[in-house]
Amino acid sequence: MPAERVYTDEQLVAKLVKGDRTAGDALWQRHHRLVAKAVYEVTGDLHVVEDLMQEIFFKAFRKSKLYNPEMGKFTSWLVTVARNEALNHLRRRRRTAHVSLEDTNPEGGFSPIESPSKQVSKRESWSQMLGAINSLAR
Numbered sequence: 843m844p845a846e847r848v849y850t851d852e853q854l855v856a857k858l859v860k861g862d863r864t865a866g867d868a869l870w871q872r873h874h875r876l877v878a879k880a881v882y883e884v885t886g887d888l889h890v891v892e893d894l895m896q897e898i899f900f901k902a903f904r905k906s907k908l909y910n911p912e913m914g915k916f917t918s919w920l921v922t923v924a925r926n927e928a929l930n931h932l933r934r935r936r937r938t939a940h941v942s943l944e945d946t947n948p949e950g951g952f953s954p955i956e957s958p959s960k961q962v963s964k965r966e967s968w969s970q971m972l973g974a975i976n977s978l979a980r
Contacts, residue, residue, distance in 0.1 A: 874899075902923045
């Protein structure tokens with residue numbers, strides 16, 4: 843019985859670029875722990891690691907044609923992709939974490955130079971939006 847051929851990372855990436863999905867599976871099996879560790883080092887959150895793993899590999903596989911073996915090892919490139927994606931996740935979370943509907947006041951905060959009818963219109967829109975959001979939460 844012939845031994846199964848073991849491909850290098852670079853060979854697997856070349857196969858992946860040509861559309862071989864089994865090459866992607868092999869890269870996942872070989873490097874998912876390394877990627878998880880890189881994401882955890884950035885975020886410190888196991889839930890984020892779970893959330894980002896598939897996204898990171900999907901992005902890396904989509905952009906695999908950008909990998910250049912002459913510039914370094916595949917694992918270095920993959921860890922860079924993983925860290926960047928983890929940092930992007932933290933930036934997105936930080937940007938959206940500043941605004942909370944509970945912390946806002948729909949009764950105030952309108953510009954004093956707005957007409958009363960425009961203020962009423964904004965309050966009505968705000969109330970409709972909160973009603974719609976609350977109905978989604980149920």
